[in-house]
Amino acid sequence: AQSVTQLDSHVSVSEGTPVLLRCNYSSSYSPSLFWYVQHPNKGLQLLLKYTSAATLVKGINGFEAEFKKSETSFHLTKPSAHMSDAAEYFCVVSRNTGGFKTIFGAGTRLFVKA
Amino acid sequence: GAGVSQSPSNKVTEKGKDVELRCDPISGHTALYWYRQRLGQGLEFLIYFQGNSAPDKSGLPSDRFSAERTGESVSTLTIQRTQQEDSAVYLCASSRQGAPGNTIYFGEGSWLTVV
Numbered sequence: 634a635q636s637v638t639q640l641d642s643h644v645s646v647s648e649g650t651p652v653l654l655r656c657n658y659s660s661s662y663s664p665s666l667f668w669y670v671q672h673p674n675k676g677l678q679l680l681l682k683y684t685s686a687a688t689l690v691k692g693i694n695g696f697e698a699e700f701k702k703s704e705t706s707f708h709l710t711k712p713s714a715h716m717s718d719a720a721e722y723f724c725v726v727s728r729n730t731g732g733f734k735t736i737f738g739a740g741t742r743l744f745v746k747a
Numbered sequence: 748g749a750g751v752s753q754s755p756s757n758k759v760t761e762k763g764k765d766v767e768l769r770c771d772p773i774s775g776h777t778a779l780y781w782y783r784q785r786l787g788q789g790l791e792f793l794i795y796f797q798g799n800s801a802p803d804k805s806g807l808p809s810d811r812f813s814a815e816r817t818g819e820s821v822s823t824l825t826i827q828r829t830q831q832e833d834s835a836v837y838l839c840a841s842s843r844q845g846a847p848g849n850t851i852y853f854g855e856g857s858w859l860t861v862v
Binding site: 669 | 782788852
């Protein structure tokens with residue numbers, strides 16, 4: 634079985650400070666991991682993905698995530714938050730079970746204060 | 748357009764009525780997915796199509812929900828005898844193949860309100 638847990642439902646940071654959104658996963662097989670962002674009244678947009686290549690993955694808008702197998706984590710980071718980063722972020726794990734299924738985390742709402 | 752297209756973007760319906768939600772995936776994408784997102788919740792998997800067949804429909808919440816896909820293209824999600832708990836955003840997504848590691852592209856969603 635596989636699952637994904639986003640450890641914080643809400644994160645609040647000040648503009649210009651670092652962002653850390655935490656994600657832990659559970660998978661019996663080597664997973665593919667993704668981070669998606671959803672701005673208000675918008676569809677989901679892919680930020681970055683990990684598919685067993687480099688463990689440090691760089692995405693759009695200055696975001697990156699590091700796959701740590703020993704910690705079963707895939708935390709999303711950004712060195713300096715911008716007001717436009719305020720959104721909902723979803724950590725996603727997937728594998729082909731023969732009945733394909735993608736598992737989404739519950740989401741983390743990021744607030745950015747001026 | 749180049750992205751996943753969904754219609755209607757908004758739908759208000761009376762309890763007990765049937766609704767149909769349409770999804771046009773990106774051309775050439777063989778995999779198509781339906782998800783549901785209730786207010787303040789994460790995404791809930793409903794069904795996955797590979798081509799026109801649905802190898803995984805385990806997420807459909809009840810027999811009031813059904814989906815079909817034709818021509819390896821357009822998909823329709825049908826909800827019969829709608830209930831208030833069906834109110835949610837229904838998101839469609841597609842990917843080039845239904846294998847892990849393939850990026851899933853999402854539509855803007857169909858906002859369904861059952862009154």
